[in-house]
Amino acid sequence: MKRFLKKLAVTAALLPLVVGLTMSVASADKIRIALAETPSDELAAFFVALDRAKANGLDYEWTAFSDEELAIQAVLSGQMDIGFGTPYAAMQRSKAPVRIIFQLSKLKFFPVTTKKYEKLEDLNGEPILLHSRGGGTDSIANVIEDKVGIKFGERSYVPGSANRVVALIAGQADATIIDLSNKNKIMRQHGDKFNVLPMFEVDASDEALFANLDWIKANEADVQILVNALLGVWRDMNDDPTIISKETDPEGPIGQLPKEILDGLDDFYKEAVEGGLYDPDGGGRKAAAADMEWYSQAGQLEGDAASLNIEDFWYLAPLDAAKK
Structure with a gap:
């Protein structure tokens, strides 16, 4: 929920700058997975x-890249086999x-x-606080304008949902767009405001x-094992x-994360499931069609959604087989 729709502006020359964590020494026999964040x-x-x-x-082995664009570029260049992201553009x-x-999570911002x-x-006409210029919340604001028929006033940018929550509480902003967990947190603590x-x-x-x-x-065969496991979970x-x-x-x-994070896993996933973050069918055709509409409206895909x-953009055979 953190790196939706960033511009692909990273070249292979930047890959040595990655802040990564690798499970083991590279092996041609292992699937190389590019995560877009640390665990x-x-x-x-x-x-x-x-x-x-x-x-x-x-x-398999995994590498945690410091940025989604780096993970996407690593797959495009062949340095990694499978990546995290929404690389439509x-x-x-x-x-x-x-x-x-496979759709890992839906776009749930509030x-x-x-x-x-x-x-x-x-x-x-009202000012709004967003994550970054040209980033995910900026694109969400664009789609809101298109769907609702409004035009936001001045757009200001503060990276990180948690930081925008701080700005709201401090009275430095009256409106923002934040992720599910931070939305739930601010409403639990300051729902009266x-x-x-x-x-x-x-x-x-x-x-x-x-x-x-x-x-x-x-x-x-390996891809099918992974998709089967994902769908089951x-x-x-x-x-x-x-x-x-x-x-x-x-x-x-994950087990090595701080105790307070581990203690909050049940609440995190309960809220995420209730909020519709995870599709039990792995997205599939419904998600693909929704992506065509959303990403074309957001300006990340060229052409009318109906023409795409x-x-x-999707290869559905492994997910179809897993559902059987």
Whole structure:
């Protein structure tokens, strides 16, 4: 939920600057996974899926990149096999045969304001605090303007949902867009001072798993093991969010996180499931269609959504097989 729609402005020359964590020495026999962040509570479900996949014979290693663009570039350059992100602009502009195979999370951000606003229409002409110019919340604001028929006033930028929450509480802003966990936190602690404005439903992807199509087809068995594990965890998690903490390996990367984060896993995943963050069907065609609409409206895909072919961006065979 942190790196939606950043511009792909990183070249292969920047890759040595990556701040990364690698599980083991590189091996041609291992699937190389490019994470877009270091292990966190948001990645706990993914690591549970990796553990299940490993139990079924998948051999892998992961590298945590410091930025989503770096993870995308690493897959485009062939340095990594599978990556995290929503590389729609990169797929369209590079013409690389890169395809999404699984929706990891939906785009769930929330307009939070002081009590002076009650609906999105009230923000017409009003200033708003966003993450970064040209970034995810900037694009969300663009789509809000288009769908609701308003025009925001001055846009100011403060990176990090938590930092924008601080700005709200300090009276330095009256309106912002923040992620699910920070929305829940501010409303628990200061619900008498702020409103969460009603937002239209979004099924588009925030984070997805993608790879080069040629590599996918050359490694079908391993890809299928991984997608099977992901779908199983996502369905189990929607039935019982506590499955993530129960199956987290205490010796693994998530198990080594601070105790306060581990103690909050059940609440985090309960709120995320209730908020619709994780699709128990892994996204599939519904998510692909939603992505075409959202990313074209946000200016990250060229062409009308109706003219875009989802098979140019998604490879659905592994997910279809997993559902069977």
